[in-house]
Amino acid sequence: MGKFTSIHKWLTSAGWRGTFAYASYKARNALGFPGPSTSTVTLRPRMASYPVVARMGSSSDMDVFRQIFPSDEYACMRRVSSPRLIVDLGANVGYSSAYFLSCFPAADVVAVEPDPDNYKVCCTNLAPYGDRVRVILGAVWSKRSRLVLSRRAWGDGREWASQVLNGDTSDDASVEAWDIASLLEMIGGEHIDILKVDIERSEIEVFGNNSSSWLSKVRNICIELHGADCEEVFYDALRDFSYDVECSGELTVCLNMRRRKEGSLS
Numbered sequence: 161m162g163k164f165t166s167i168h169k170w171l172t173s174a175g176w177r178g179t180f181a182y183a184s185y186k187a188r189n190a191l192g193f194p195g196p197s198t199s200t201v202t203l204r205p206r207m208a209s210y211p212v213v214a215r216m217g218s219s220s221d222m223d224v225f226r227q228i229f230p231s232d233e234y235a236c237m238r239r240v241s242s243p244r245l246i247v248d249l250g251a252n253v254g255y256s257s258a259y260f261l262s263c264f265p266a267a268d269v270v271a272v273e274p275d276p277d278n279y280k281v282c283c284t285n286l287a288p289y290g291d292r293v294r295v296i297l298g299a300v301w302s303k304r305s306r307l308v309l310s311r312r313a314w315g316d317g318r319e320w321a322s323q324v325l326n327g328d329t330s331d332d333a334s335v336e337a338w339d340i341a342s343l344l345e346m347i348g349g350e351h352i353d354i355l356k357v358d359i360e361r362s363e364i365e366v367f368g369n370n371s372s373s374w375l376s377k378v379r380n381i382c383i384e385l386h387g388a389d390c391e392e393v394f395y396d397a398l399r400d401f402s403y404d405v406e407c408s409g410e411l412t413v414c415l416n417m418r419r420r421k422e423g424s425l426s
Contacts, residue, residue: 233409243353254285302369306333
């Protein structure tokens with residue numbers, strides 16, 4: 161039943177073309193023949209208003225596509241009522257942003273991605289949404305900074321594992337970074353209705369330093385936590401807030417965030 165359920169999810173979310181593309185991609189990689197790294201496929205997910213492009217070869221794009229569309233890991237976020245501003249930190253190639261833009265037609269999205277190759281694909285995938293989306297080449301950190309981009313320090317070394325590292329003393333610090341307070345100031349936002357975070361362990365820096373200056377401006381968070389130390393830092397940052405928490409796939413979701421009243425234990 162598991163295989164049939166998986167196939168049904170693919171067919172209903174991505175159609176025959178997307179299902180066949182993913183099956184071919186997995187088969188080629190399993191056999192050690194990933195195909196040309198420059199090849200791409202256009203997919204038409206049911207939960208996106210416009211088609212999206214995925215790189216093939218050994219790229220991680222199809223795996224990201226699977227998480228967001230067939231597996232629908234962000235389904236619980238559709239319960240958020242009438243969001244106006246969504247900030248996508250670690251936007252990768254834009255699938256999560258496309259999902260949010262499609263689910264919430266009145267919302268604007270700011271997509272932040274540090275990897276220039278991912279950024280280019282992200283811009284292509286989000287272009288049809290026009291001025292509802294702003295794509296920023298850069299990263300989020302605890303302060304305004306310049307960071308080093310690394311594709312090998314974490315994960316499997318593919319595009320979805322691109323990571324930024326402290327670059328204060330490095331000549332390779334090519335990535336511009338903002339703290340969330342300065343990011344909000346730059347985009348002219350007063351609060352964030354949905355903060356999506358998938359930043360490959362940078363959550364330690366973002367939530368471990370100065371987060372009290374902006375957390376009260378965030379209403380809902382969906383985050384992928386990369387290890388027990390990241391989880392500890394994240395929950396410690398939220399210690400003064402009440403929220404409804406749940407898990408969806410690899411995501412931790414904190415809904416209806418509100419600052420606790422003094423003396424409250426809930």
